[in-house]
Amino acid sequence: MHKLQPILLPAAPEVAVAAAVQPARRRRTGRARLVPIAGVVLGVGLLASACTGGSSDKATADTDPSGSGPAAAENHDEHEGQHTNTVDVGPLALFAADYWSVVQPSEGLTQVRAGGCPEGEACPSFDVLSGDAVGEVDTTQAYVPEGAFCPGPGKLEVGASKETSTLDVEIDGAKGTLTRFDLSCVDAAGAEQMTVEQLQWFIPESPNGPTLIADRWAFEGLESRLYAGTWASASA
Secondary structure, eight states: OOOOOOBBBOOOHHHHHHHOOEEEEEEEEEEEESSSSOOOOOTTTOOOOOOOSSOOSSTTSSSSSSSSSSSSOOOOOOTTTTOOOOOTTEEEEEOBBBTTTEEETTTEEEEEEEETSSSSSSEEEEEEEEEEHHHHHHTTTTTOTTTOOOOOOSEEEEEEEEEEEEEEEEEEEEEEEEEEEEEEEEOSOOOOEEEEEEEEEEEEEEEEEEEEEESSSTTTHHHHHHOOOOOOOOOO
């Protein structure tokens, strides 16, 4: 398979890429918890929505690749032509939405952001770590890189995390797990203001070696696009 270099896909017009984000659900304590369903806009300039694919005892690669958000850039017949609209994201070839911005900040790390979201904001994104980069993190814990902060106004820092569920999954025939974490979002004084959910896929033995995918925060259509994706050719 031809290996695409990390690219910057052209951002769609703002009206086309604007997506709903998770609404905050108030607890009795007054704190909010983001839940993965489409809702109202959260914060100016933010673009996010719930992952699709739904929970099941076994996730498969048969999920609709279009996800819940904008369809792939080409709107062809369901089974003809759509399988050519892919872009390499680290070791994976995924069906890309036209607003995806794909960058490689460092060796073994590829990030996809919502194009047009201002730099320095908590833009919807997902990280793909592969090879040696996976060995530098604890795959049993929530992956929160330095400088990451919670979505919404205020740039709340990420505090403690708690695993809530683990599911066996497959991505293009490679077995792994999908783990859900609740992350605490705290203010400067360390007081929790809300929690957000982070999804992580860990594939220990993909054709390109161990792979970790971290969804931040509820990137639109990511779950279904992963299950419909394929592994790019292993590096020589």
